[in-house]
Amino acid sequence: VTQTSSSDSPITTTDPTEDPLRFGVGARVTVAVMRDDYAATILRVLDEVDTTGLALETGDVSTWVGGGEADLQRYLTDLVAAVAATGAHASVSVLLSRGCPGEVVCELPGGAGPRTAPIPPARATGARTAAEWALYPLADDVRAGVVPDHMRDIEAAIALARDNGTFRGSAHFVTRLEGDIGDVIATVVGGWLLVGRTVQHVTSHVTLSLNSPTRVG
Amino acid sequence: VTQTSSSDSPITTTDPTEDPLRFGVGARVTVAVMRDDYAATILRVLDEVDTTGLALETGDVSTWVGGGEADLQRYLTDLVAAVAATGAHASVSVLLSRGCPGEVVCELPGGAGPRTAPIPPARATGARTAAEWALYPLADDVRAGVVPDHMRDIEAAIALARDNGTFRGSAHFVTRLEGDIGDVIATVVGGWLLVGRTVQHVTSHVTLSLNSPTRVG
Numbered sequence: 001v002t003q004t005s006s007s008d009s010p011i012t013t014t015d016p017t018e019d020p021l022r023f024g025v026g027a028r029v030t031v032a033v034m035r036d037d038y039a040a041t042i043l044r045v046l047d048e049v050d051t052t053g054l055a056l057e058t059g060d061v062s063t064w065v066g067g068g069e070a071d072l073q074r075y076l077t078d079l080v081a082a083v084a085a086t087g088a089h090a091s092v093s094v095l096l097s098r099g100c101p102g103e104v105v106c107e108l109p110g111g112a113g114p115r116t117a118p119i120p121p122a123r124a125t126g127a128r129t130a131a132e133w134a135l136y137p138l139a140d141d142v143r144a145g146v147v148p149d150h151m152r153d154i155e156a157a158i159a160l161a162r163d164n165g166t167f168r169g170s171a172h173f174v175t176r177l178e179g180d181i182g183d184v185i186a187t188v189v190g191g192w193l194l195v196g197r198t199v200q201h202v203t204s205h206v207t208l209s210l211n212s213p214t215r216v217g
Numbered sequence: 218v219t220q221t222s223s224s225d226s227p228i229t230t231t232d233p234t235e236d237p238l239r240f241g242v243g244a245r246v247t248v249a250v251m252r253d254d255y256a257a258t259i260l261r262v263l264d265e266v267d268t269t270g271l272a273l274e275t276g277d278v279s280t281w282v283g284g285g286e287a288d289l290q291r292y293l294t295d296l297v298a299a300v301a302a303t304g305a306h307a308s309v310s311v312l313l314s315r316g317c318p319g320e321v322v323c324e325l326p327g328g329a330g331p332r333t334a335p336i337p338p339a340r341a342t343g344a345r346t347a348a349e350w351a352l353y354p355l356a357d358d359v360r361a362g363v364v365p366d367h368m369r370d371i372e373a374a375i376a377l378a379r380d381n382g383t384f385r386g387s388a389h390f391v392t393r394l395e396g397d398i399g400d401v402i403a404t405v406v407g408g409w410l411l412v413g414r415t416v417q418h419v420t421s422h423v424t425l426s427l428n429s430p431t432r433v434g
């Protein structure tokens with residue numbers, strides 16, 4: 001991609017699909033620990049988790065984490081496993097996004113992507129979760145001519161979930177996943193990347209329940 | 218809409234856009250109360266909230282609520298206000314969806330909608346929240362010829378948030394809303410309905426933080 005900064009000095013920049021932060025690859029994560037000492041528990045967990053390769057920004061509603069997809073998957077797996085290891089009942093909400101950096105308006109309108117990234121292997125954690133998952137291929141700029149097909153893409157992601165052994169069925173608006181935390185996170189990240197091979201802007205939302213007292217089986 | 222149940226007995230059914238449940242209008246809600254007595258607190262809150270006009274199905278990750286948009290807005294406002302009134306720090310995650318009933322594959326492929334619904338007025342609750350909001354117009358069936366434009370629709374929803382006085386800025390992947398719980402919920406539901414006037418399948422995700430100890434101002 002060639003960018004012209006002024007009329008007489010054209011500058012060749014790197015392809016934005018090669019740089020995860022320029023391509024807007026990241027997550028927002030909300031960890032809710034249902035215990036009186038939630039603040040100390042969350043701080044302890046966050047302190048344990050390796051953030052190598054990632055940019056972080058903590059807020060009062062969620063924490064933003066930006067970086068490459070494999071680093072994000074490692075971080076999310078480690079974080080959710082660390083929350084589960086506290087034994088507390090907890091809910092973790094994750095929003096994944098790629099292909100739409102910037103705020104309000106995408107700084108990379110349709111045509112800069114897609115970005116292809118390898119699907120990272122799962123790391124088994126030994127702890128289980130039940131999760132509800134939604135995956136959204138988005139049409140940011142209809143003029144770019146690439147039109148996502150929500151149903152086609154969802155079916156490909158569900159096939160991946162079946163291969164990973166995490167698919168447990170579909171409910172209103174979401175797909176239910178169950179299994180080792182590592183396999184569930186790998187399914188969510190893998191499905192997001194799979195759809196991202198043909199669509200520039202793809203987001204995904206997953207809510208994971210940990211140590212649920214009402215969980216059966 | 219005319220549906221033919223067999224080759225020789227055509228049956229005229231009602232328009233699916235007129236029936237909220239047939240059009241897949243609903244929400245999934247996860248309430249996380251960060252206190253040892255979270256279970257009793259959540260049960261008490263759920264017991265207080267008026268569910269008139271709505272279908273509910275409780276799960277271990279979230280509760281599904283289906284029904285008309287005004288009933289959903291009333292339910293969400295009452296529910297979040299009741300959680301806030303407990304004084305506990307809590308996080309409420311809401312997924313709104315319309316235009317894609319069924320599971321895995323939409324039972325109303327592109328062409329059945331859109332459905333137009335009036336934007337319900339806010340009910341002031343006297344309690345405040347900070348929230349992060351995402352809104353997704355989706356392309357389910359490219360053959361239907363209606364192609365959503367994510368950026369156009371997001372900008373219209375943000376204009377609504379500014380009108381409602383709840384817009385506080387944009388961050389990675391989300392819009393930050395703050396204000397009375399009733400105004401924030403009305404913004405989220407209103408933006409979803411606004412986009413739903415031209416796009417059949419629209420989802421929205423919002424995470425609301427209540428009684429946050431780290432909240433400034």
